[in-house]
Amino acid sequence: MPVRPEPSGLPRKIVDAVLFDTFGTVVDWKSGVADAVEAIAFRYGFEVDPIDFALRWRAHYQPAMEPIRDGTREFATLDVLHRENLIATARETGLPIDQIDAADLEWLNRSWHRLDGWPDSVPGLTELKRHFIIGPLSNGHVALLTNMAKHADLPWDVIIGSDVTRAYKPDPNAYLGTARLLDLPPERVMLCAAHNSDLAAAKSLGLRTAFVARPQEYGPSQRTDLHPTGVWDVIARDIQDLASQLINHTTAG
């Protein structure tokens, strides 16, 4: 009866956990949010460009987290920030948000819970799950990420939300708190993201890094994050390609 596996005879996996930025990297927020905006506009007879509205709503995202990152505001989930940003976006675009009933407004705000994966996301994650612990490393909170996983069939092993670490990336606690809860040293955790700045923060804290380009995240006029701008451990075409690269590396030793 073997007491414990002998690691010397087995190929060493590059990491134990592969974690993912979600918005943009795993799921297509622009299309999902625009669909919800379009449905509301249809029901209420509003004139609105749904894609433009989604992009403007998202433009408030990073600034909204800033006071929480710098400690001048207590932690609040993305449901709270998205709601504030929705009101601001409606004001900017002239959308008569006051006419939307409470349940519909909540449904619209929670469109961020109901986003679909990119075509490669579910197959790539499913393949990775056979070899690694997989999970989000996202600014989403537990409920949002859980609902998103149910909606999009994302086969996460574990969900550690921003409301668990009480930190928004690139706050170091978001990365290190997640690794700590997995009881893994940072170098045994890889972050996969479509955003170079996210990877730079992760790398500076000792995590391994994988870049996948998502040139359609913001639509055809996207100018940022079309290419890797740092020295990352893996550059992959998409999550299926990431799985192939990591699993070949693992099985080849």
Add this chain to the structure above:
Amino acid sequence: MPVRPEPSGLPRKIVDAVLFDTFGTVVDWKSGVADAVEAIAFRYGFEVDPIDFALRWRAHYQPAMEPIRDGTREFATLDVLHRENLIATARETGLPIDQIDAADLEWLNRSWHRLDGWPDSVPGLTELKRHFIIGPLSNGHVALLTNMAKHADLPWDVIIGSDVTRAYKPDPNAYLGTARLLDLPPERVMLCAAHNSDLAAAKSLGLRTAFVARPQEYGPSQRTDLHPTGVWDVIARDIQDLASQLINHTTAG
């Protein structure tokens, strides 16, 4: 384009999330721990009754959490408590634990991460996952529960460990903190457990409850929790039966 589903036309699910006590309810800790004890005994030539050792080790479990529940000790994970309890059990039984090298001792202590499900656990959870959010509501911490899920193929949607709520059941924060992170009111969450006391705590806080008997948890001499002793929402033979009852209830409206 439908704006949002019309709940009135659909059967109402009894709850949104079905959460599980794990040790004893979902996994067979006695066999898994005894197997590890036996392997160590074989390697080191120790005389030990593995099942007896596992039962004694487990007997330290509830008392070890007590100082954390009552606030006289800071939160520590089950890895820490299991290690202390292992040393105490070795002392009681005369097992020469000092002869075990550090890596083997760690492997033995982490046998609690490598437990197998009861035969009905994976099929029952897999069925429930199609209709409900499923996850552990356990005294295990995130890393232990994640490793256990990988080992036993438990298809959890989300893992909220005791190190997230910083509370050991039946501390109310263990139940309510988990519901809060799922953004669900207690009555939309069901706890399934093989332990009446766990269900009593959950019920007193407003959660729904399901009892499954696990008459082999402690072996043939088990005298406790052979039957439901409270008024629980569901009494099921096992997790597959729980799935059948909840899903029939759901689809029948």
